[in-house]
Amino acid sequence: MISKANKKNSLFITLLCFSLLSFSQNNRKEKNIIKAVDNHTESAVNLIRKTVNMNSGTMNFEGVRDVGKLYQIELDKLGFKTELTNGDAYGRAGHLIATRKGNKGPKFLMIGHLDTVFELDSPFQEYTMLNDSIMKGPGVADMKGGDVIIILAMQALYEAGLLDDMSIEIVMTGDEEKSGDPIELSKKALVDAAKRAEIALGFENGDNNPKTIVVSRRGSSDWQLKVTGNPAHSSQIFTEDIGAGAIYETSRILNAFYVQLAKEKDLTFNPGFIIGGTTLKPDEDGTGGHAFGKSNVVSQETIVRGDLRAVSLDQLIKAKETMHKIVSENYPNTKAELTFSAGAYPPLTRTDGNVKLLGYYNTVSEDLGFGSVTAVNPRNAGAADISFTSEYVDMAIDGLGLTGGGGDHTINETGDLKTVATQAKITAVLMYRLVNSKF
Structure with a gap:
């Protein structure tokens, strides 16, 4: 296996050989990409409509696979070797x-996911249009719009030859919203x-601002x-034999x-749940319980549950x-144990x-006329599948x-369909330039 260090050196040496080139109206290939995106945007939006109306809550396995089959058909048409794996x-x-x-340029990994948080029992199952471009629907932004x-x-790169x-390797996971167990197999x-990749591109919706891009995510x-x-x-608290008790130690x-x-x-580091007292009966799912x-x-016992997010x-x-x-x-005559879950999302570390x-x-x-794009504040970008690439890819x-x-x-999830073509154009031209030494 090629080490990350070797991949990084070869990629940066290649990219450093390229000088910045301005976008030219005479650049026929880039113009062909733009034209091809425009040719297919209407069918892309229709695919969003169709898949948003297909329930693919993480635990609706049949629905997740059905959405995957539709995307698979489209990618098969473009000459991709496709597989729907068994989970x-x-x-x-x-x-x-x-x-x-x-046989040219860096190896790309493009990341999406098929599942949503809206299971079969959700009241939110179909899209509605709030105006000519804003679609309200389950998973429209997170992230069926990104998949499309x-x-x-x-399609644009294919049509432009x-x-x-x-x-390119595209991975659309079926469990981003609720990871499988063990997570080592899930991911x-x-x-x-x-x-295998050098560059990873994630198609989550970030902070829902088309003027920002995520370079780091908190795990x-x-x-x-x-x-x-x-x-x-209670009269014996703080004595040598009794000590401070569980609740004081927890505080x-x-x-x-x-x-x-x-x-x-x-x-x-948020403590979102706590119970304490003489005896505890926590619920098996960890979201409730009874304390006497x-x-x-x-107090004899306390349990606290929370999460930790780092950049x-x-x-x-x-x-x-x-x-x-x-x-x-520990305070006198108390014991405490802190454990972290195995199924954690790592951070996407900000790198050069x-x-x-x-x-x-x-x-x-900017060259395509869409304006400047800056980095998202990582406090506004939660965990996502791209974080699992952090140790391996160079960019x-x-x-x-x-x-x-x-x-x-x-149930108020929305997305602006006007950004479909914009994001696809930037992505396709970016990949073309990276492969063809245009930076």
């Missing part, structure tokens, strides 16, 4: 994987594709804190988290170390390569999907 091993529907192998933008960009040179196809990891103390009559820990970590830029206790009894792997590691150290410094790729994207956007950006809406994950 039985991790309890999900599986993924759509499409590949084309060329991938297909539209590929430029696709054969390119090495294996994505990670393997990242190891997300769940944590659980369990604390025990010595139960006794010490949470306060220390806040004092020592709250000023870390882009780091959050009295005001005159020293880089280094920040994540340091935060966990700090939290573990705080937990180990990601920033450089954003610069190329911005140049294309990665996300947020290339359908934008201009809002209300993600709610």
Whole structure:
């Protein structure tokens, strides 16, 4: 396997050999790309309409596969080798994987997902048009619009006669909204594709602003804190034999988290659930439970659950170390245990390569007359599948999907269909320039 360092060196050496070229009205190939996008935009929008009306909540395996089959048909037409994988091993529907192998330029990984948060029991099942361009519908922005933008960009490159040179792997996962278990199997196809790629392009909707692109995303990891103390009559609290009790120890820990970590830029650690008392009966799904206790009894147990979001792997590691150290410094006669979930989303770390790729994207956007594009504040971009590429690719950006809406994950989710052609044009021209030494 080619190491990331070797891939990085070869890619940057290649790109450094290119000088910036302004977009020219006489550039026939780029004009052909733009024309091809315009030719297929109406059918692309119709595909969005059709798939938004198809329920593909993560746990509706049949619906996820049906959406994948529609996209598969479109990619088959373009000469991709496609496969709908089986997700039985991790309890999900599986993924759509499409590949084309060329002999020129960097290897691309394009990332989408087939599933939505709207399951079969959701009241939100079909789209409506709020005006001539704003579609309200389940998954229109997150992220069926982005999936179709991938297909539209590929159609444009194919029609312009430029696709054969390119090495492209498209991975549309079936469980981005609710990852399968174990996550190592759930994300294996994505990670393997990242190891083969040099540039990753994600088609989530970012912060729903067409003037921004994601160069870093915060990862997300769940944590659980369990604390025990010595139960006794409240009159004995703070004595040598009894100590402080579980609730005081828990309050010490949470306060220390806040004092020592709250000023870390882009780091959050939210305790979203807590129960404590003499005896606890937490629900199996971790979202509720029952606690018994009295005001005159020293508490014996507490459980706290929360999440930790960091903007880089280094920040994540340091935060966990700090939290573990705080937990180990117990009040008298108490014990505390902090655990982090195995099924975590890693952060997409901001790198020089990601920033450089954003610069190329911005140049294309300006050259095509769509204006400048800047980086999203990572506090406004949650975890996403592209984060699993962070350790492997040299350059990665996300947020290339359908934008201009809002209300993600709610019955008010919207997207601006006018951005479909814009995003596809920038994507296709960017890929053409990267492959053909136009930077």
